[in-house]
Amino acid sequence: MNEQYPTAICVADNYLEDRGWTELIDPRWAPQLLEEFRRSGLGWTDEEIVEVVNEVLFGKAEWDSTDRIEMSDDMWPTRQEQINTSITYNGFSEHTLQLIDNYINDILNGRTNIHRFNLQEHAGLCTGGAALIGAYAVCNYARASFEPGRFSLKCKESSPTNWEIDAKQEEVLQQWAEAKKLWIPDSEKWITSTFGPKIAQQAEAKVYYRTGDLSVIKERTSIYATLGKALEAIVLHNTIFPETQMKVIGFTRDSDGLFRVILTQPFVPCERLATKSEIDELVASKGFRDNREGEGVNYINERLYLEDMHAANVFIDTQTGKPICIDCIVKFIKKE
Secondary structure (H helix, E strand, O other): OOHHHHHHHHHHHHHHHHOOOOOOOOOHHHHHHHHHOOOOOOOHHHHHHHHHHHHHHHOOOOOOOOOOOOOOHHHOOOHHHHHHHHHHHHHHOOHHHHHHHHHHHHHHHHOEEEEEOHHHHHHHHHHOHHHHHHHHHHHHHHHHHOOOOOOOOOOOOOOOHHHHHHHHHHEEEEEEHHHOOOOOOOOOHHHHHHHHOOEEOOOHHHHEEEOOEEEEEEEEOOOOOHHHHHHHHHHHHHHHHHHHOOOOOOOOOEEOOOOOEEEEEOOOEEEEEEOOHHHHHHHHHOOOOOOOOOOOOOOEEEEEEEEEHHHHHHHEEOOOOOOEEOEEEEEOOOOO
């Protein structure tokens, strides 16, 4: 160990004391210590950092002994944990933004993944664009910030409600979007001047379109329990219906006070609305069956719920003569 080892223990002890941790015995806290030492400027190698973390976590002083605790792979910080730690202690600093950008690029280039999504869903995530990937990572931080002893400076005795998680996700996502210049304060003015006039408004979305363009622009509000779930829904829509894939280009909060995701989607020329039998055939081709609980508009497979599949959301495409879904509610069966 280098000559700065005593300093290392002091730094570690101060780090824990500042955060109100009088005892540190849980190896799951190791990633935060590792990240702290990496950013400390003391110039230690990862091997030296592991020795210090072992000392602080387990009181192991004889590094050559056979009972030394080795840092297993699952104790090193994941990419998401590194981002979470940086946001917690640095906010959306240049360092944090670079961590998130690197994570986005590695996902887009197939060098890493998000365990929540399978291979097909990862394709849906990537088609949603860099803004969607970054926003999802930030929302994951917001949820993790409620976990006691992890990326929060205070412990909570009870689990957070969905509205608490949603409010936190909206707050931190706006901060990140502002830092990345993805936050559009006067979105309607910007969209109409750039992409065309508003042609429709429903409970879930405002739709803008200029005649002749290949895409529509939507301001989509969340009808899900949390903003993170709404972002997951975009990923899952892109997975099931790649012909009408959504790409996130920004975020806003409009005059009605609702947080909205701004996205593009291919324009579908509508011959007519689809019939129930045509919708049934479409979802069956995607691997879904009627769940018998939604008056014929809700479907299910082994992994996902697919809901709100009524005629206003499924058109017959003028060019192909086939049903095509432009919007729906889609979510995982298994909660996480």
